[in-house]
């Protein structure tokens with residue numbers, strides 16, 4: 328959920344975390360395929376954006392951009408370059424800014 332300063336404007340997004348491939352299978356495109364399949368499934372379920380905390384050199388390959396560019400912050404003290412999002416449709420984050428609120432399960 329992205330909580331705008333205006334409480335009437337809230338946006339549900341998905342969080343991707345973490346992607347992992349067994350060492351002996353890395354570098355064969357499996358990580359990329361998992362991410363692309365996750366995007367396909369997310370769209371099928373009606374979601375139009377994905378947010379993540381991740382490696383700044385890996386996720387941009389798949390279209391991820393810094394949340395900072397959209398005025399969106401993650402609720403953690405982490406470098407801006409690790410806070411990323413992807414829009415699955417052109418207008419997914421139109422007029423959306425604010426702080427991401429993760430479900431409580433993320434903290435348990």
Ligand SMILES: CC(C)(COP(=O)(O)OP(=O)(O)OC[C@H]1O[C@@H](n2cnc3c(N)ncnc32)[C@H](O)[C@@H]1OP(=O)(O)O)[C@@H](O)C(=O)NCCC(=O)NCCS
Nearest residue numbers: 345346347348353354355356357358359360381382384385
């Ligand atoms: C990150 C991970 C999921 C990638 O899986 P994979 O199947 O090897 O990925 P792909 O084969 O689709 O992509 C490989 C590309 O990603 C790059 N890459 C892999 N791990 C990377 C990392 N941590 N940072 C930057 N680039 C990375 C490889 O150099 C390769 O680049 P190239 O396509 O330019 O040659 C896998 O390395 C992994 O499980 N790592 C340990 C867990 C982890 O760090 N997860 C990310 C959490 S943010």
